[in-house]
Amino acid sequence: MSKVCSHMTMSLDGFIADPQDGAGELFGWYSAGEVTVPSGDARWSFELDENSAEMIREMLANTGALVCGRRLFDLTNGWDDSHPVGAPVVVVTHRPPEDTGQWKSTTFAADVAAGITEAKGIAGDKNVTIASASIAQQALDLGLLDEVHISLVPVVLGAGIPYFAQLTRSPHRFDDPVVIQGSRVTHLKYAVRPR
Template structure:
């Protein structure tokens, strides 16, 4: 059964990037092992420990669509219309780029609900991943998220961009996590608790 989940690599103090969108302190785990995990785009691959590699292979195999915000889309230049996960991308934005035809495999949506709906259409029976903190926050508040995943890395950043901030419908409650210990990251999967 498909699910909508959000996944971020996060510091121990809750940040997914530094104040300038830097991720250098966080992404060491993507190259901390000897197990090669290729992606759908030959420009990128990971060198992971066995537990992290198994997790990443599972994520890549089940990838049906990715939802992100305009900020991440712009920072990555839309992954040149070829996200490493191999899934189509849906960008939630108030302003579709004037040159949107540069990304023929990318869809644009006006709000989080329509973005998730479009991602479900594209994904079929595969999973939908939310890859932007603000989109994840909004989707969680709207009750659209089935699971929150965190790759927790051993660093304290002190400041930066938080994974979740300004939640409008908090508290959100979760089931006990699935814990996957890795090298340079502990992976936590929290199913959303449904009342």
């Protein structure tokens, strides 16, 4: 059965980027090993420890669509219409770009619920992965998130963009985590408890 998951790399103090959207301090684990895992885009690959490599292979194989917000889409130039996860992207935005026709693997939705519905239709039996903090927050509040995945890195940023903040329906509760120890990272997977 397909799931809606969020996955972010996070600092020990809960941030997924520094105040200037930098993530360099967080992404070192993507090159902290000797196992090469190709991404869904031939331009990139990961150099991971064996445990992280297994986790990434599983995520890549099981993701049928990715959901993000307009801010991340703009920061990455839409991954040039080829996200490393190798799946189509649904961008949640109230301001779709004027050139929406040029995006072959990217669609645009007006709100989180519509974006997740669109992504589920695209993903079929595979999972939908949310890759934006704001979208994950809204999906959690709406009861649309099945699992929260955190790649926790041993760094404290002190300030930045939090994974979860400004929740309107908290507290949210989770089951005990599945824990995968990696090099320079600990991967945590939590099932979201229904309200």
